Each structure stands twice: as structure tokens, then as C-alpha cells.
Amino acid sequence: MSGLELRNICKNFGSTNVIRNLSLDVxxxxxxxxxxxxxxxxxxxxxxxxxxxxxxxxSVAIGGRAVDGLRPKRRxxxxxxxxxxxxxxxxxxxxxxxxxxxxxxxxxxRLPVFSAFVPGxxxxxxxxxxxxxxxxxxxxxxxxxxxxxxxxxxxxxxRVAVGRAxxxxxxxxxxxxxxxxxxxxxxxxxxxxxxxxxxxxxVTFIYVTHDQVExxxxxxxxxxxxxxxxxxxxxxxxxxxxxHDRRVAEFVGSPKINMIDVKVREGGLAKIGGQVLPLExxxxxxxxxxxxxxxxxxxxxxxxxxxxxxxxxLIEHMGSDLFVHVDLSGVPDPVIARLPAWSSxxxxxxxxxxxxxTEQVLLFSKDGKRLKPxxxxxxxxxxxx
Amino acid sequence: xxRLRLAESLVACALAAPGLFLLVALFILPVAGVLVIAFxxxxxxxxxxxxxxxxxxxxxxxxxxxxxxxxNTMLYTAIVVPGTIVLGLAVALAIESGQTMRAFYRAVHFxxxxxxxxxxxxxxxxxxxxxxxxVNQVLTAAGLPTANWLRDERTVxxxxxxxxxxxxxxxxxxxxxxxxxxxxxxxxxxxxxDGIDFWFDRFRLITLPMLGPVLMFVVIVVxxxxxxxxxxxxxxxxxxxxxxxxxLLYTLYRESFQYLRTGYGAAVTVVFxxxxxxxxxxxxxxxxxxxHYQ
Numbered sequence: 001m002s003g004l005e006l007r008n009i010c011k012n013f014g015s016t017n018v019i020r021n022l023s024l025d026v027x028x029x030x031x032x033x034x035x036x037x038x039x040x041x042x043x044x045x046x047x048x049x050x051x052x053x054x055x056x057x058x059s060v061a062i063g064g065r066a067v068d069g070l071r072p073k074r075r076x077x078x079x080x081x082x083x084x085x086x087x088x089x090x091x092x093x094x095x096x097x098x099x100x101x102x103x104x105x106x107x108x109x110r111l112p113v114f115s116a117f118v119p120g121x122x123x124x125x126x127x128x129x130x131x132x133x134x135x136x137x138x139x140x141x142x143x144x145x146x147x148x149x150x151x152x153x154x155x156x157x158x159r160v161a162v163g164r165a166x167x168x169x170x171x172x173x174x175x176x177x178x179x180x181x182x183x184x185x186x187x188x189x190x191x192x193x194x195x196x197x198x199x200x201x202x203v204t205f206i207y208v209t210h211d212q213v214e215x216x217x218x219x220x221x222x223x224x225x226x227x228x229x230x231x232x233x234x235x236x237x238x239x240x241x242x243x244h245d246r247r248v249a250e251f252v253g254s255p256k257i258n259m260i261d262v263k264v265r266e267g268g269l270a271k272i273g274g275q276v277l278p279l280e281x282x283x284x285x286x287x288x289x290x291x292x293x294x295x296x297x298x299x300x301x302x303x304x305x306x307x308x309x310x311x312x313x314l315i316e317h318m319g320s321d322l323f324v325h326v327d328l329s330g331v332p333d334p335v336i337a338r339l340p341a342w343s344s345x346x347x348x349x350x351x352x353x354x355x356x357x358t359e360q361v362l363l364f365s366k367d368g369k370r371l372k373p374x375x376x377x378x379x380x381x382x383x384x385x
Numbered sequence: 386x387x388r389l390r391l392a393e394s395l396v397a398c399a400l401a402a403p404g405l406f407l408l409v410a411l412f413i414l415p416v417a418g419v420l421v422i423a424f425x426x427x428x429x430x431x432x433x434x435x436x437x438x439x440x441x442x443x444x445x446x447x448x449x450x451x452x453x454x455x456x457n458t459m460l461y462t463a464i465v466v467p468g469t470i471v472l473g474l475a476v477a478l479a480i481e482s483g484q485t486m487r488a489f490y491r492a493v494h495f496x497x498x499x500x501x502x503x504x505x506x507x508x509x510x511x512x513x514x515x516x517x518x519x520v521n522q523v524l525t526a527a528g529l530p531t532a533n534w535l536r537d538e539r540t541v542x543x544x545x546x547x548x549x550x551x552x553x554x555x556x557x558x559x560x561x562x563x564x565x566x567x568x569x570x571x572x573x574x575x576x577x578x579d580g581i582d583f584w585f586d587r588f589r590l591i592t593l594p595m596l597g598p599v600l601m602f603v604v605i606v607v608x609x610x611x612x613x614x615x616x617x618x619x620x621x622x623x624x625x626x627x628x629x630x631x632x633l634l635y636t637l638y639r640e641s642f643q644y645l646r647t648g649y650g651a652a653v654t655v656v657f658x659x660x661x662x663x664x665x666x667x668x669x670x671x672x673x674x675x676x677h678y679q
Contacts, residue, residue, distance in 0.1 A: 052574050073580035085575035089594040098590075102580030110586070164579070 002063025002076070002171035003028040004049065004204060009058035011044055011228075018044050019055070019228045027220075028063075031198050031205045032233075035215040036225035037251070042208045045225070046174050049206060051075050063171050073102070078165035079174040082181065084157045086149040092160050093132055093145040099168045100128045135167045139197075155186045162197065173198075175207045179214060191217060212252050216240070224248045241360075246368035249291050255323055257362070258292045258335040288371065291362035294323065297337035300355045307353040310335075314348055317341070326352055416658070423651035430645065441652035451653070454624075454631040457542055461632060462611030464546035465553065469607045470600070472550060473557025478592075480558070481565045491562065495555035502552055506620040509548055510535070535621055538629040545617050545630055553610055557603045564599035568592065601672040605665055612661055633657050 004026040011019040018041045026032050034042040047053040049060055051072035059068050067075045078099070086095050101110065108114060109121045116122075136142040141159050149157055158178060165173060178194070179187045195218050198205050209215055215222045216236040223233040224247075231245045243249040249257050264286055300307045310326035313334055322339045324346060337354055339346070346352060363371040423441055427434035445451050480490045497505065512519050515533040524531045534544045568591070576582070576591050593600075615634040618624060624631035624639070637657065641650030 047574075050574075050578060052577060071582055072577045073582060077578065079575070079578045081571050081575060083569065083571045085569065085571035087572065087575075087591070087594075089597070098581070099579040102586070107583075 002204060003030070004172060004206070005059075005061040005064075006045075006049070007059045007061075009045070009048060009055045009060070011041070011048060011053070011055050017228055019048075022058070022228070022230055024223060024230060024233065026204055026206065029202050029204055031195075031207065031218055031220045033207045033209060033215040033219040033222045034225055035209060035212060035222050035251070038210055040225045041228040042210075042225045043176055046079075046176055046206060046208050049172070050077050050079050050174050052079075076171040077174055078168055078170035078172075079176065080161045080165050080178045082177040084149075084161040084178075084181075086157060086160055086164070088149050090148070091145065092136075092141065092147050092149070092152070093129070095149065095160055096132045096135060096145075096163050096167050097128050099164060100131065101125075103168070104128065132167060135163050139163050139166070154182050155190060158182060158190055159193075162194070166197075166201070170203070172204045172206060173201075175205065177209055178207075180209075180211070194218065212254065216252075222252075224251060226251070243362065244370050246289065246291070246364040246370070249362055249364070249370075253293060255294050255336045255338070258294065259364075260290045260292065260328075260331055260335070261287060262290055263287055287366055289364040289366075291364060292335070292356055293360055293362075294336045294338035296357045296360035297335075297339065297354045298357060299339055299343055300353045302353055304353060304355060306355045308355065310352050310354055312346055312348050312350050312352055315346060322346065324352070326354070328354075419651045419654050419658075422648055423655045425648045427648045428645050429641070429647045434648070437648070441649050442656075444649065445652050445656065450628050450631060451636055453628045454633050454636040455656075457629070457631055458612060458614065458633045461542060461546050461549065461614055462608055464543065465549040465611040465614075466604060466608050468546070468550040469553040469557050470603060473554050473603070474561050474596075476554065477558045477561035477565060478588075481562060491559070494558050497552045498555035498559075502616045503620050505552075506548075506617050509617075510621055513544065536626055538626055541622055541626065541630045545614070545621070548617050549611065549614060553607050556610075557607060560599050560603050561596065564596045565592070568595045597672075601668070604672070605668050608664060608668070609661065612657070612664070633660075 004024075006022060006024040009019055009022045010017070022045065034045060036042045044053060048055045049062075051067065051070060055068075059066055061067065062075055062077065087098065090098070104124055104127075105115075105121065109118050109124070133142065133145070136145055139159050139162060141156060141163060144152060144156060144160070149160065152160065158181075161178065175194070179190055182190060191214060194205075194207075198218075207214075207218060216239075219236055221233055222236050222239045224231045224239060226247050231248050232239060232243060234242070239248060239252055243252065246259070250259065302309075308328055310328045313325040313327060315325075316323040318341075320341055322341055322343060324337045324339055324343075325334045326337060327334055365371050424436055424438060425434040426437045426440070476490075476494055480487055480494075483490070511517075513521075513534040515521060515531070515536070518534075520534065521531040532540050534540050572591055572595070573587065576587060581587055581590055613634060614632050615638065618630055618632055618635045619638070622630040624635050633653065634657070637650050637653045640646045640653060
């Protein structure tokens with residue numbers, strides 16, 4: 001098993017810095033996801049690892065071996081493309097066999113007619129065919145071997161693309177948004193299959209996606225990338241509950257985290273919706289941002305001294321939950337609260353009393369850095385009217 | 386239900402009618418006319434005609450000049466088609482892989498196809514002139530043997546074929562360029578990762594198969610251009626010397642419009658049409674089986 005090390009990678013396209021001084025260590029056998037919005041450089045980084053793009057600065061090592069000068073085929077990586085990039089004029093069997101044919105046969109043996117006269121060709125080809133058959137069976141496409149890619153459904157093509165990557169038994173699997181061309185239902189199914197494949201093969205996976213659900217469900221660790229920089233690399237749960245940066249908090253989580261700008265008052269107090277929260281943090285700040293995840297709101301009533309009064313704007317039914325958009329008094333933008341589905345007495349226009357679970361509140365300074373005092377916010381007992 | 390179907394058929398007929406009318410008036414009727422005339426001894430402008438059965442056809446195939454013209458046309462096409470395809474593809478690949486001045490190279494190579502060949506033939510005549518022509522002067526300077534290119538039975542047809550390649554090259558190149566840009570970049574990336582990174586393997590396994598439909602189209606169209614060779618022969622050689630550059634369309638033109646033997650000319654036309662249709666059908670059949678369409 002091989003890990004991967006990226007050291008100070010820089011990449012420019014013209015005057016645009018696509019990747020800025022990025023370093024990352026991937027543990028052998030790890031499933032690491034590069035998560036970020038489109039244009040953040042995650043696909044470029046993957047292509048640099050594969051050797052399809054050359055970095056301007058920095059180095060890439062796979063399994064402890066520097067691969068900077070090596071062509072893609074010598075790097076012991078396999079890649080699954082967003083478009084699958086199956087060879088449309090070849091059968092499924094030949095698509096799967098190509099990586100082996102190109103590696104194990106020499107130039108003469110690869111020639112169409114001439115190869116018949118080169119000794120040993122037939123034996124090698126038979127060996128490759130049996131390996132292809134075995135791989136095809138293991139991913140359930142053995143009945144499709146004679147078809148052309150155009151005769152396959154989206155999910156089948158995806159499997160063939162994965163099979164073509166598997167057949168060579170690479171040290172590192174690279175996947176560039178492999179599920180984004182599938183419909184929602186199939187995506188969930190294939191997601192599980194990829195997870196299972198990783199558990200079965202146990203090799204290193206680097207998976208690029210802009211879909212946070214894929215990142216959260218599949219990964220051992222998520223690397224959140226924005227504007228060519230890694231903002232945070234951590235297990236999914238930590239990315240969600242303990243983001244280091246405002247942008248990470250905003251990118252991960254659906255619906256999006258509510259961000260409320262507050263002025264810090266004397267004695268470390270902040271005011272939301274006409275109510276005052278005591279805060280404890282080290283840095284001297286006059287203004288800061290409070291991040292409240294939708295599920296950090298709880299329903300309460302007017303007798304609760306800590307309640308925030310709000311007016312319901314609209315309600316989204318999600319089955320198990322309600323996403324309730326509310327106007328908090330004194331807060332310019334509407335906030336979204338995630339409430340249990342049985343809160344059915346809520347109607348648009350009605351008033352609602354909410355309280356914030358302060359343990360789940362995140363504080364960010366003006367420049368977007370997370371403020372991590374002893375506790376983000378002191379327990380509720382400090383709340384005063 | 387029945388009424389509806391009747392109405393639908395009427396609409397269909399009405400929509401097809403203009404196209405059908407044009408097809409009949411401009412193509413099917415003239416071809417039928419030629420077919421009929423081919424079995425007569427009609428001369429252009431004559432008041433009467435007699436049906437002579439297959440006499441025109443037997444005469445054609447007994448005629449050494451016609452057989453020579455047929456053979457010349459086939460040979461000409463057999464040089465022009467592969468020459469145009471190979472060079473056109475090579476130029477297209479070179480332009481595609483280059484970074485700068487693509488539009489310039491494209492335009493330069495496409496110009497001959499746009500230019501009127503009859504006019505460009507004068508330039509070629511000047512270049513190939515036995516004494517003052519640039520070609521012979523260069524050859525002399527290099528100490529190589531020269532020839533009277535357009536007046537020598539051995540060289541005239543190959544030289545005409547080279548001019549034909551020069552003219553068709555741009556057409557093939559433009560279509561190949563369009564075909565090349567349509568090949569997804571991802572395929573080459575996948576090929577790189579899979580180990581198809583030697584240029585010949587890439588060409589053989591990715592580029593050529595992906596160009597299949599374009600290639601088939603170019604082969605058919607250039608073959609038709611080759612069979613229709615007329616203007617260079619008319620302006621440069623008039624079929625000479627000693628029928629060495631006589632081609633089907635030139636024979637047709639000479640018999641019909643110079644000697645006014647319309648019946649005979651019509652028979653040549655029928656033979657020509659049959660060859661063209663047969664060749665096209667064979668090509669389509671053979672290539673359709675091997676070409677991959679997306």
C-alpha cells in the first residue's frame with residue numbers, strides 16, 4: 001500500500017494562481033476527498049497527481065517515491081474520469097484490457113496483424129483476457145463484455161470506468177467527480193459501491209467532488225479546498241462540527257449555516273434579536289460573526305427567558321424535518337432553522353419562539369478565522385435580559 | 386381515425402411535393418433523358434433520331450481511346466485519394482498540435498480549394514514550363530534530370546494527379562481538423578494514464594478510429610472529385626499527348642460538344658454514372674461496417 005505526499009505544490013495558468021503552495025499527506029489506504037466548489041483547483045490537483053498536468057513548483061511522491069518527472073503510466077495510479085472517458089470504438093472487454101495490453105505487450109506484440117507472428121503473444125493475451133473476465137465478474141459487468149460503451153446505461157459505463165481503473169491494481173485510485181453524471185438514485189447506489197470497493201481493495205483513494213454529501217459519506221478525511229488553498233483537512237464529522245474557517249463552515253452543511261454579524265459590547269456581550277449573549281474569547285474584537293447551524297435552534301415558548309422571537313417566512317417540508325425560514329428581530333437576513341416535523345402548528349406569518357443551543361454555536365472573527373476560546377460561548381446560565 | 390390518417394397523408398404529400406418536384410425536374414428527368422439518348426444516334430441540333438439499341442455502348446468499349454480514358458481516370462483517382470487523405474491528415478495533425486498561427490496555416494492550405502482551378506492551372510503551366518518554368522530550373526540547379534512535364538506521356542498523368550492532390554488537400558484538411566477538435570480531450574488523458582502515450586499508439590488506437598466517420602466522408606467526396614477530373618485536363622493538356630491524359634469527362638465533353646455526337650456522349654455519361662454510383666455504394670458498404678459512429 002502506498003500513501004501520497006504533496007509538498008508546496010504551485011500551479012499557474014497564465015497569471016491565474018490555480019493552486020497556491022499546497023501541501024498534503026495522504027496515509028496509505030486512506031479514502032481522502034478533495035471537496036470544493038467548481039474552479040477551486042481540486043481537479044487540477046488531481047491531474048497533477050496523475051501526471052496529466054505538471055506543477056510549476058513543488059513535488060509529488062507516491063509510496064515514498066518522487067514521481068515528478070514520470071509520465072502518468074509510470075506513476076502507478078489509475079483514474080476514473082467525470083465523463084468516464086471510455087474508448088467509444090472499443091468493446092467493454094477491450095476497454096478493460098487496454099491498460100494491461102499497453103503494459104505487458106511490447107511494441108511488436110501490440111501491432112494488429114504482425115503480432116500473430118511474435119512468440120508469446122497469444123499466451124499473454126489469454127492471461128489478460130482471463131484477468132479482465134475476473135474483474136468484470138467482480139463488479140458485475142461480465143455480461144456486458146461484448147458491448148460498446150454507447151450501448152450501456154450511465155451506471156454500467158461508470159462500472160466499466162471503475163473496472164478499467166481496477167484491472168491494473170494501481171497503488172492509488174484517482175476519481176474525478178465520478179458520480180456527477182448519474183441521476184440521483186443511481187448516485188446513492190454507486191456511492192455505496194465505491195465505498196465498498198475501497199474497503200475491499202484497501203488501497204489509497206483520492207476522490208474529487210463538489211458534493212458535500214459524497215465527501216461526508218465516503219471519506220476517511222475531507223480536504224476542503226477553496227481558491228487553490230487547502231482550508232482544512234479533517235475527518236468529516238470534525239469538518240462539520242469544528243471548522244477552522246468561516247468558508248469551510250459555509251461550504252459544508254445543508255441548509256447553509258446561518259451567519260449573523262454582531263457587535264461586541266462591554267464585558268464580552270453580544271446581542272442577537274434584542275437579546276444579549278455573553279461571550280468568552282481571548283482576542284480583542286469589536287465585531288464578529290456568529291455561526292449557527294440550522295439544527296442548533298430549538299423550539300421554545302414565550303415564557304422561556306432565553307427565547308428569540310421571530311416571524312415565519314416560509315416552510316420547507318423535508319419529511320423527517322422542517323426547514324423554517326424566519327425573520328429574527330434585529331437581524332437583517334432571514335435565518336433557517338431545522339425543526340422536527342411534528343412542529344406542525346407552524347404557519348407562514350405566525351410568530352415563533354426559538355432558542356439557540358449554545359454548545360453548537362461557532363464564532364468567527366472579521367477575517368473569517370474561527371475563534372476558539374475555552375468554550376465558544378458560555379453556557380446559557382449567563383444569558384441576561 | 387381514418388379521416389385523420391388521410392389528412393396526415395395529404396399534409397405529408399404537400400410537404401414533400403416541392404422537394405420531390407425539384408428532384409424530378411433537376412435530376413431524375415435529365416438522367417432519364419440521358420438514358421434514352423444513349424440508345425439513339427441523335428446528334429445535337431439534328432431534327433430526327435433513330436433508336437440504335439446498344440450500338441453506342443459496343444462502340445464505346447471497342448474504342449481504344451475510351452478504354453484509355455477510363456484507365457486514366459481510375460489511375461488518377463487511385464493516386465489522388467490516398468495522396469489527399471495522407472497529406473490532408475498529416476497537415477491537420479500538424480496544425481492541431483501547433484500552438485501558433487493556426488488560422489494562418491488553415492487558410493493557406495485551404496486557399497487552393499477555394500481558388501478557381503482553371504485560373505490556377507495557368508500558374509501551374511508557368512511553373513511546369515520546360516525551359517523557363519521554376520520546377521525545371523530548380524531541378525537543373527540541383528543537378529537533377531528535368532522533363533517536359535505536361536507534354537511527356539509518362540509524366541503528364543502523375544503531374545495532373547499532384548495538382549489534384551494540391552487542390553483537394555485543403556478540403557480534406559478542414560474536415561479532418563473539425564473531426565480532430567471533436568475528439569474529447571478526456572480520451573487522450575485516459576489514454577495517457579492507461580499507457581497509450583507513444584504517438585503511433587495514440588494515432589492508431591484513438592485518433593484514427595475516432596476520425597472514422599470523417600474519414601469515410603472525405604474518401605467518398607475526394608474519390609468523386611477524382612472521377613470528375615476535367616478542368617486541369619481541359620486547360621493544360623486537352624487529353625494529350627497521345628491520349629495519355631484523356632479522362633472520362635474530357636471524352637464526354639469532346640464527343641458531345643465538339644463532335645456533337647450526343648448519343649455517343651450520353652452513353653459515356655451512363656457508364657460514368659454507373660461507375661460513380663457503384664464505387665460509392667461499395668465504399669459505403671465496406672466502410673460502414675468498420676466505422677464507429679458515436
